[in-house]
Amino acid sequence: QISEAEVALFSVSSYACQRRTTLDNHNSNLTDALSLLAENAELNNEDGRGVAFRRAAALMKALPTQVISMSQLRGLPCLGEHSLRVIKDVLENGVSSEVESTKQSKRYKALKILTGIFGVGAKTADRWIREGIYNLEQLRHSGQTLNRAQKSGLEHYDDLNEPVTKAEADAIGEIVQKAVDSVLTGSQVALTGGFRRGKLTGHDVDFLITHPEEGKEVGLMPKVVAWLESRGFLLYQKTTRNSYLESKDGPARPASNMDRFERCFSIFKLTKGKEQESTQPEEQNDLKTKDVLRPHMQVDTDQQLCELSKNYQMEAASHKIWRAVRVDLVVSPISQFAFAVLGWTGSKLFERELRRWAGHEKNMSLSSHALFDNTQNKYLRATSEEEIFAYLGLEYIPPSERNA
Ligand code: CTP
Ligand code: MN
Ligand code: MN
Ligand code: MN
Structure with a gap:
């Protein structure tokens, strides 16, 4: 005691x-x-x-x-x-x-499995559960219509639920840098998300792309995506134009130069090992069932079949020379880059708390685009994260200490 x-x-x-x-x-x-x-x-x-x-x-x-x-x-x-x-x-x-x-509950287990599919959120999972779907097997046989994201998510389920390593994030970073350099010289790529906070693994890799000359970044995303797609690096991609529109008097720029934050949710095909240098990912080694299920094998029981199938899958996985990785790409104009970096570094709770602090304690509105001071009725410009913390009256917290 x-x-x-x-x-x-x-x-x-x-x-x-x-x-x-x-x-x-x-x-x-x-x-x-x-x-x-x-x-x-x-x-x-x-x-x-x-x-x-x-x-x-x-x-x-x-x-x-x-x-x-x-x-x-x-x-x-x-x-x-x-x-x-x-x-x-x-x-x-x-x-x-x-x-x-x-943890033991049927509902929690099902929600975990179903939302583990890229493109499936809590609402979809809940609907499926109410229709008696609790796992992937039941989903596959249910006749449910899946959208493009969900089909991809189901197809690459195991890969996408396998943590991404820092080495894999760096390998993808090199590919993204190469793509960006090829379509617009002088463009910059920043690793954000959990890896910027020093995490050793993540559920995806997050990148922010900009160009030091304001306006040059316009139209960059479709070109980057086309470059990656033509070289077989993308298993899935969905590019969305950001709907953010500036209001009031800033960041003061003509309407033609309004926000063009574009985002691409993608699934990368990452070649394993050192082969990343080659711009053309090789095709998967075709592992035939016979390599594992040899002809002399007698399969008598379901249990034996199950065991063999498991071995086969493990064999196949170990022979696969590529894996699927979730990658988020965001393009920001240089004038908003500091806000975008701060907003995309996380953690999610740290971000939520920053915005709550800004609103409740400082009468300011913070987003990944800008900081607006409601008292002075004006946008506060910043070119670094340090400046934003200073505006907010907060001690600067480096990314490695934002793991809230
Ligand atoms: N984010 C965002 N808008 C989204 C998704 C994410 O602004 N639609 C921001 C989050 O606020 C977070 C950052 O992007 O700050 C990274 O999000 P995410 O990749 O989901 O989380 P990580 O912290 O990178 O963790 P993980 O390793 O699991 O990827
Ligand atoms: Mn992430
Ligand atoms: Mn992300
Ligand atoms: Mn300690």
């Missing part, structure tokens, strides 16, 4: 954007539990609950040491009744009963 006096109390700011959150998490037992409940809430379209659990998890990630007693948490912000109950359960019993029963 630890006495009151021996207990180390923590002092933590209430907004995640005021805190330095590295990847060095001393309370992963607690943050894993809270994150799972956040995810479950989000999968059930309970956004308010989701944010509450995300904030609680982020607070625990920011603590400098491992929590051992509930009394250490006294006076801390962001911890609601529900989150405290979960934390108490984990501290006392090693696990949270709510987390365990959620």
Whole structure:
């Protein structure tokens, strides 16, 4: 038993954007539990609950040491009744009963599997579940109409649920840089998202593209996509023009030069190993069933067949010389680049907290395009992330410490 006096109390700011959150998490037992409940809430379209659990998890990630007693948490912000109950359960019993029963639930498992398909969100998954579809096998046999993204997502399901490594992100970065250089010299590519925050793996790779001369970036995305497509680098792509329109008096530019943030959600075909230099990805080695299911093999039972099929799939996977990787490409004009970099570096909660801070504490509106001061009724220009933090009256937090 630890006495009151021996207990180390923590002092933590209430907004995640005021805190330095590295990847060095001393309370992963607690943050894993809270994150799972956040995810479950989000999968059930309970956004308010989701944010509450995300904030609680982020607070625990920011603590400098491992929590051992509930009394250490006294006076801390962001911890609601529900989150405290979960934390108490984990501290006392090693696990949270709510987390365990959620993990076991048929609905949670199905939501995880179905939203694991690129292009499938919580609403679609919910509809399918109500129609009795709980897994990929049932989905494949259901006759459901899938859109282009979902078809691609289902086809590359295993690859897309396999974490992307930093080495793979760098290899894709080289390809994107080459594409961008080829279509418009002087263009710049920045790695954003989790990899910019120093994560070693991610669910995708995020890039921001710009050109130092304002306006030169216009029309860049379709050219980059065409370059990549013609060389067989894309398994799927959907390019969307951004609908962002500037209002009021800034960033003051003529209508012809309004925002042209364009985005491309894509699936890259990444050749494994060092072959990336070749601009033409090679075709997959055709592994024939006979390589694994040799003629002398007797298949008597379903279990044997299942085992053989599993071996076959593992063999096939190990022979495959390429993999599918989710890649996000965004083009920003140089005048908005600092805001775009800040907005696309994440984490998602850090971004949400920055915008909440701006609105609630500074009467400003922050987006990935601009910062508007509602008091002065004007846009605040910036060419670096440091300037944006300064406008917001926040200490500068480098990307590696935005892992809230
Ligand atoms: N983002 C965004 N608009 C979207 C999707 C993402 O502005 N429609 C931003 C998010 O706010 C985040 C960044 O892009 O800051 C990266 O998002 P994402 O790739 O989903 O997350 P990561 O932090 O990169 O994590 P992961 O490693 O799982 O990819
Ligand atoms: Mn530490
Ligand atoms: Mn990402
Ligand atoms: Mn992304």
